[in-house]
Amino acid sequence: MSVLLDVSGLERRFAGARGMGDMIARRPRPVVHALSGVSLQVQDGETLGIVGESGCGKSTLARCMVRLIEPDAGRIVFDGQDVLALDGPARRGFNRAVQMVFQDPYASLNPRKTVHATLAEALRVHRIVPEAGIAARVLELLDLVQLPASAAGRHPHEFSGGQRQRIGIARALSVQPRLIIADEPVSALDVSVQAQIVNLFMDLQRRLGLTLVFITHDLRLVRHMAHRVAVMYLGRVVETGPVAEIFAAPRHPYTQALLRAVPQMTPRELRGEPAVSGELPSPLAPPPGCAFHPRCPVAEARCARELPALERRGGGWPVACLRAGG
Template sequence: MTALLEVEGLAKHFPVRRGLLQRVQGHVKAVDGVSFRLAAGETLAVVGESGCGKSTLGRLVLRLIEPTAGAVRWRGEDIFGLPPARMRALRREMQIVFQDPYASLNPRLTVGQMLAEPLMLHGIARGAAAAARVTELLALVGLAPEHARRYPHEFSGGQRQRIGIARALAAGPRLLVGDEPVSALDVSIRAQVVNLLQDLQRRLGLAYLFVSHDLGVVRHIADRVAVMYLGRIVETAPKAALYAGPRHPYTAALLAAIPVADPRLKRDRPILEGDVPSPMAPPPGCRFHTRCAHAVDRCRSEVPPLDQDGDGHAVACWRWRELAPLPSAAAEGVPPDARLAALQGAFRRRAGIRAGA
């Protein structure tokens, strides 16, 4: 499968300045040597605990912030070497949906003005043509034409996120980066927005880089999953393979932490001990070894590479072959976020949409 997006050795180290002269005292290694590929029409979910570098990675991919090292190639072209005019033209093809649907919308502009703005900036449409495109975008995300005259505060959280999605789609992108796009919504609205994203992907052929800490939602939307810990990818695999048989102890712990609304169910879950190390001073070797029950001396001194198995499953762990299989949510018969799945099905039936359509 031809890659639409290629990320190689991507790193971002933020300087930490202290004192009266604001001298650099160290660096926060938010992203530290990340590589992956994303094909057209594919959804890659990036998951991990808060502070692992997921959102920073999404912004680096769009060149919203400049990297410390590495490359991002969009259809073979390195975006970090592009002049401003070429980069601006490229932004039509790469857009983002933010986590907070209210903070990401301008309260002084109507919805129609917000959706028309990217059309004018990129020279796509003006006047009556722009108004017609705004109506089309609102219909695409399930909103009415009269909503174009309203302001963001007049909408619910789910409607505001639909507006954010419509704005991202205005310029006709091929890639959407979703920075926790449903985490601020309650579960019923979350199901509707996940349905919308999946339907838009099928209709428009979009590729998604879906940043999330919610593995229940990820199971419903992703094709592949990349697990991040302290700025590095520790495991990546097709969704079914990762949920059925996680190979990294950190991935197994994340899956086991998915809550289940059944007080009678008893689960033997691995409990992570200790705190996440500081990204200013990550531990040597495997960065997870300070919290891993299976760590040996080699883990504390040597950095494990992402070991590929030939079937699209890669894991950065020296001991994964001898530890496999690790317990997983799928092995316990626990469907992650079963309530979300039920609500998705109900909303699809109400809308007359088949699950596989």
């Protein structure tokens, strides 16, 4: 397998809100460290799951990867091209090759446009098919996401949540992308409908050879549909590798805690100490050293000083923990 998307050292900071008191005291605007050096690779044809809790930077990362947000530093290489240096026709080519599916399809679809108009627009802008072929291609796309042909003439509000997400997927597919980045695409859906969309993604991948980056907070979904996983904590990837191996034997203490905290379907009564104590530190002031050390059950003194690099450390996949492998 070859690497389709290679992200290295990605950084992105946002200016935080400044209160009245801060302004009077002339304190500088706080800075949110959303991404603090993210590196990961997406292999051609695979599904990479990106998991993490709120504030870990997974959505910022998704937006950087499609260049909806420009990173402050780092490199993104797609199919051998330096993405951040692209402009003109090359940039448009990249925009076509990498598409995004959002969590809330209702917010990302134009409510005044029919499904046909939404899909036809993308086909026209990118000149995917000649004008005469647009209607037929729209029907093909609807069929691909298992919506009836009659859906073309209707507006987004006439559909249920699951159907709207199908429209969002059809729009992403309309420009024949190689890579789809899906940011929490099923989080707003009920379990029964969620399963329909998950199956659709897996089916599309098989039929079209799509590469998929699936961003979610739900580890059960990652285990179900991803080949490899990247676990994020406070703006960094702390562990990445094959799903089956990491779920069986996680190496980073945060991954271990996360997996212990996921509700299992085997009935048992939760007793004793929680999987991990404490809460996510503020991204306004990330702890020095390993960002997980204040909550880590096995942290040592050096963990508060040294920033662990994401390395193999004697195991089969990279992990950013000073204690791993030693």
